[in-house]
Amino acid sequence: xxxxxxxxxxxxxxxxxxxxxxxxxxxxxxxxxxxxxxxxxxxxxxxxxxxxxxxxxxxxxxxxxxxxxxxxxxxxxxxxxxxxxxxxxxxxxxxxxxxxxxxxxxxxxxxxxxxxxxxxxxxxxxxxxxxxxxxxxxxxxxxxxxxxxxxxxxxxxxxxxxxxxxxxxxxxxxxxxxxxxxxxxxxxxxxxxxxxxxxxxxxxxxxxxxxxxxxxxxxxxxxxxxxxxxxxxxxxxxxxxxxxxxxxxxxxxxxxxxxxxxxxxxxxxxxxxxxxxxxxxxxxxxxxxxxxxxxxxxxxxxxxxxxxxxxxxxxxxxxxxxxxxxxxxxxxxxxxxxxxxxxxxxxxxxxxxxxxxxxxxxxxxxxxxxxxxxxxxxxxxxxxxxxxxxxxxxxxxxxxxxxxxxxxxxxxxxxxxxxxxxxxxxxxxxxxxxxxxxxxxxxxxx
Ligand SMILES: [Zn+2]
Ligand SMILES: [Zn+2]
Numbered sequence: 001x002x003x004x005x006x007x008x009x010x011x012x013x014x015x016x017x018x019x020x021x022x023x024x025x026x027x028x029x030x031x032x033x034x035x036x037x038x039x040x041x042x043x044x045x046x047x048x049x050x051x052x053x054x055x056x057x058x059x060x061x062x063x064x065x066x067x068x069x070x071x072x073x074x075x076x077x078x079x080x081x082x083x084x085x086x087x088x089x090x091x092x093x094x095x096x097x098x099x100x101x102x103x104x105x106x107x108x109x110x111x112x113x114x115x116x117x118x119x120x121x122x123x124x125x126x127x128x129x130x131x132x133x134x135x136x137x138x139x140x141x142x143x144x145x146x147x148x149x150x151x152x153x154x155x156x157x158x159x160x161x162x163x164x165x166x167x168x169x170x171x172x173x174x175x176x177x178x179x180x181x182x183x184x185x186x187x188x189x190x191x192x193x194x195x196x197x198x199x200x201x202x203x204x205x206x207x208x209x210x211x212x213x214x215x216x217x218x219x220x221x222x223x224x225x226x227x228x229x230x231x232x233x234x235x236x237x238x239x240x241x242x243x244x245x246x247x248x249x250x251x252x253x254x255x256x257x258x259x260x261x262x263x264x265x266x267x268x269x270x271x272x273x274x275x276x277x278x279x280x281x282x283x284x285x286x287x288x289x290x291x292x293x294x295x296x297x298x299x300x301x302x303x304x305x306x307x308x309x310x311x312x313x314x315x316x317x318x319x320x321x322x323x324x325x326x327x328x329x330x331x332x333x334x335x336x337x338x339x340x341x342x343x344x345x346x347x348x349x350x351x352x353x354x355x356x357x358x359x360x361x362x363x364x365x366x367x368x369x370x371x372x373x374x375x376x377x378x379x380x381x382x383x384x385x386x387x388x389x390x391x392x393x394x395x396x397x398x399x400x401x402x403x404x405x406x407x408x409x410x411x412x413x414x415x416x417x418x419x420x421x422x423x424x425x426x427x428x429x430x431x432x433x434x435x436x437x438x439x440x441x442x443x444x445x446x
Contacts, residue, residue: 025361025437028154029430036150036433037425041119043142047108047135049125050173051078056106056145057086060170063149064090067156069168072192076172076182079338087183088170089192092156097164100443101195102151102436103379104144105174111136114419139175139416140203140397140423147201147395147432154437162444165193169382177223177341180381189384197350198382198390199439201432205413205421206370207396208403209428212362212435213370214355214393216348218300221270223376224309225339228253228293228316229332230280232325237285244325247280250291252319253331254278257295260311271308272298272374298374300343309335344380347389354391354439361438362431370394375416395432397423 048056057073065071069090076085086106112134113121123135152168169188173179189195207213230253232246254275265271273295280291295312299305313333320331358367383390398413406413414420 025154025434028157029150029433032150032153032433033426033430036146036429039149040142040146040425040429043145044137045119045121045123047121047123047137047142048106049110049127049133049135050107050176050179051083052125053086053106053172054084057088057170057172060106060145060149061088061090064088064152064168067152068092069152069156075186075188075191076179077186078173078178078182085182085186086172087179087186087188089188090152090168090170091192092166094159094166095163097162097444098196099165099167099193100440101167101169101198101382102148102440103169103171103198103200103382104148105141105171105179106145107141107173107175107179108135108137109139109175109417110134111138111417111419113138115422117422136419138418138421140421141174143203143395143397143423143425143428143432144201145170146429147436150429150433151436151440154433155440158437158441161446162441163446164444166440166444167193167195174378177376177378178338180378184381195388197443198379198388199354199436200379200390200392201395201436202377202392203397203423203428204394205398205403205415205423207368207394208398208400209396209424210362210400210431211366211368211396212358212393212431213368213396214351214358214391215346215370215372216351217346217372218343219346219372219392220344220377220380221272221298221300221374222302222305222343222380223339223341224297224305225336226295226297226309226312227334227336228295228312229334230291230293230316230320231329231331232287232289233329234287234289237287240287243287244323244329245287246289246291247287249319249323249325249331250278250280250293252323253316254293256315256319257312260308260315264311265304265308269304270298270300270372270374271304272296273308273312298376300345300372341376341378342380342385344377344392345383345386346391347383347386350389351391351393354393354442357438357442358393358435361434366431393435395428395435397428399424
């Protein structure tokens, strides 16, 4: 069913691209906006989880092929062989000039949609552990995909106004933060041109529709998952003297970890250490053998991240020593190698340059300098550790009157990943296409 819908939309929007280049951007977007909103609603109703973006990727690829791009599918190599890489790379060469990469993510989340919109997702599937889950585009990646298709069409029509190589990337598995690395591992910058610039956008409920936000420098944090196994010596709950109680140790560890950010880290370097999960024990009167903690660690600078991780290990092990836990029962601190992502650093010069282009396209009042956040993204990997200037900007997606009301009443609107998150498709898509097109023309104009 989903596949049929995807194909029928594909057929009605593969009309030839008109050649006239002198028409205004607004007029071009006006002509496309109804079809873009339809595409958005269709994608919203058909979300796919990370590592399984098969139909979304093939729809995206077919659309770009029809617009004249040279498209390669199935780009991406994951560590787990059962995960296919559904990355899409679409290239349009248009003479000498810079190579500019635009990136959209493709995946959705295991969230049970509660918006009650007519195009709400009803998709259910089994996750990797075999559990039944609902699926929703609760992060708005469907906005990003549609925006990219709209931008791709406009830029194909405006070929006589830019020169260079345009590289459109549909990235899988953003939510699991392994998709960008999987594409790089599969030759994103060797099989295809290495970009001079890379640009992405992300929708946000914190800005009203019609506006974009930019953040020069660090914009999103690195995220690192850490597992701690606090080991003790279990026994009867009535005889603590014969045990090393890992529940008490875990409690001490959790409180001591709070001193890393407050006492060991410079207040000028943003950092977060959150214990998000604690599991141990079975019943009232048994002191268990171990307690398991799961942490997320956030920072902008790599040296800060390294210091946080070292402190976590030192404090955890030190508390076990202080409690007399034998060496062979020392806690195990494991830093994940897969659930980790780098910070998103927006190249300041590129970001300011694009902000000026946004002001020209959207008006000064619609271009907001936003604050960095400690959320994270895997787009930063595409910069190859700051070697390639990259920037990600925010696309306002909230109804202005609702946002105003929420600020007045102090009741936040549903956030990204909420089952109630509902970006307003129009004019969000209109603003996104306009801003992304303005960005590309700024970097590639003749
Ligand atoms: Zn997300
Ligand atoms: Zn997202």
